Amino acid sequence: MPLPELDLSTVRTLLCDADGTLFASEEPAFEASVTVTNTWLERRGARQRFTAEELRLAANGKSFRLSLTELAAAHGVDVGSPAFARDLDAWVAEENEVVTRHLAAVLRPDDDVGGPLRALQARLELALVSSSALSRIDASLESSGLAGLFPADRRFSAQDSLPVPTSKPDPAVYLLAVEQLGLAPGEALAVEDAVPGAQSAVAAGLTTVGMLCFVPPAERAQRVLELQRVGVHALIDTWAELADLLQRSRPAQPPTPDRKDGART
Numbered sequence: 001m002p003l004p005e006l007d008l009s010t011v012r013t014l015l016c017d018a019d020g021t022l023f024a025s026e027e028p029a030f031e032a033s034v035t036v037t038n039t040w041l042e043r044r045g046a047r048q049r050f051t052a053e054e055l056r057l058a059a060n061g062k063s064f065r066l067s068l069t070e071l072a073a074a075h076g077v078d079v080g081s082p083a084f085a086r087d088l089d090a091w092v093a094e095e096n097e098v099v100t101r102h103l104a105a106v107l108r109p110d111d112d113v114g115g116p117l118r119a120l121q122a123r124l125e126l127a128l129v130s131s132s133a134l135s136r137i138d139a140s141l142e143s144s145g146l147a148g149l150f151p152a153d154r155r156f157s158a159q160d161s162l163p164v165p166t167s168k169p170d171p172a173v174y175l176l177a178v179e180q181l182g183l184a185p186g187e188a189l190a191v192e193d194a195v196p197g198a199q200s201a202v203a204a205g206l207t208t209v210g211m212l213c214f215v216p217p218a219e220r221a222q223r224v225l226e227l228q229r230v231g232v233h234a235l236i237d238t239w240a241e242l243a244d245l246l247q248r249s250r251p252a253q254p255p256t257p258d259r260k261d262g263a264r265t
Contacts, residue, residue, distance in 0.1 A: 006234055008207070008249035010186040014120065015177060015206065016150075018130040018137055020060075020193040023107055023144040024214045030056040032102035033064060036095040040068065046075050061194025063131040063159060063167035064095045092159075100136040109145030112213070116243035117149055123246065127154040129177045129190070131167045131197070134160045154181070169199035174206060191242065195226045202231040209234045209242065 020026040034052040041048055050058070059067040068091060073079050079088075117126065128150045130137055134157045141147040141155075158173035159165045166172045178188060190201035190208040193215060201208040210227035212220055212235060224235055236242045 006207070006245065006249070008189060008246055011124065011189045011207070011246065011249070012187045013125045013127055013181060013183055013189070014246075015127050015129045015174065015188050015190045015201070017190075017192045017194070017197045017211075018128055018132060018140060020214050021191055021197075021211050022113060022128070022146060023110065023140055025103055025107060025140055026056060026060060026214065027052070028102055028106045029099050030059070032099040033059075033095055036064075036091065036098055037068070037071070040091055041071075041075075044072075044075060044077070048075075061131075061168065061196035063165070064099075065092050065159065065165055066131075066167035068092070068095075092165075096133045096136055096159075100133075100139045103136065104139040104143050107140055107143035113239050114145055114149075116239035117146070120243050120246060121149065125154070125181075126150055127156065127177060127181060129156045129173055129201075131158040131173070133157055156180075167196070168194075169196040169203065171200045171204035174201050174204035178204065178206070189246075191236075192227075192232070193223075195223075195230055198227050198232050199230045208232045209236050211236055211239070211242070213238050 016022055018025070019029060031052045034050050034055045037055055038049050062070075065088065068088060069079050072084065072088075077084060120126070126149050128137065128141075132140075134155060137155055137157060138147070138152075141150060156173055156177040158167050158170070161176060162172055174190065181188075185205060186207070188206055190204075190206040191211050192198040192201055192208060193211050193213075198208055198210060208231070210224070210232040212223065215223050227235060234245075236245070
């Protein structure tokens with residue numbers, strides 16, 4: 001689609017979602033996650049079962065914690081009880097282990113992502129902001145060849161980085177990233193593929209672009225409408241297009257280093 005005319009001249013940092021944005025992990029993640037979800041349903045005595053595709057369409061952009069909580073509420077479980085909270089933690093840990101192992105085995109480097117991101121390092125700092133657990137993020141970055149672009153202290157997880165796990169669309173993880181990176185308004189650009197993630201970034205007051213590179217073709221038109229509805233500022237088809245947009249908006253220069261107190265000069 002045509003590149004938008006955005007003034008991104010003040011942007012210093014790119015805040016990247018992970019799943020479905022940096023790598024094509026949505027489909028394989030749900031292939032693994034569905035086994036855990038259906039086991040939970042079976043043990044609850046529920047008749048409902050999901051295919052991997054049905055679960056992806058129902059839970060795309062949400063953490064497993066949020067998805068299972070919503071599913072439990074729909075099946076009459078008291079999700080506010082201490083017993084459910086303990087049970088939920090165990091299922092979240094199991095699902096994370098299963099999905100992380102699967103993604104580590106199937107993800108591969110993608111030059112259409114890595115190439116543009118490496119080019120952008122001459123102009124911007126990169127950070128990652130995800131609803132996924134850090135262990136899953138770490139494994140996915142290694143398998144996709146992107147680990148060197150996102151240092152460990154610039155990876156933010158709504159599951160692990162917050163005092164209380166809080167999934168997108170809550171803006172908490174973006175607000176945490178902005179605070180810890182010492183970013184002023186207008187110094188960060190968020191990149192998201194899913195509606196809950198875009199809602200999270202927009203609610204945090206960030207300029208946000210919708211990245212469509214891994215959205216299935218059959219779903220793209222609807223995703224465009226949904227992302228526009230939640231207030232993204234632009235829609236981009238490829239990382240190369242985003243790199244071109246940012247390079248035209250900013251002169252070539254190294255990222256501004258952090259001051260000792262975390263603020264920007």
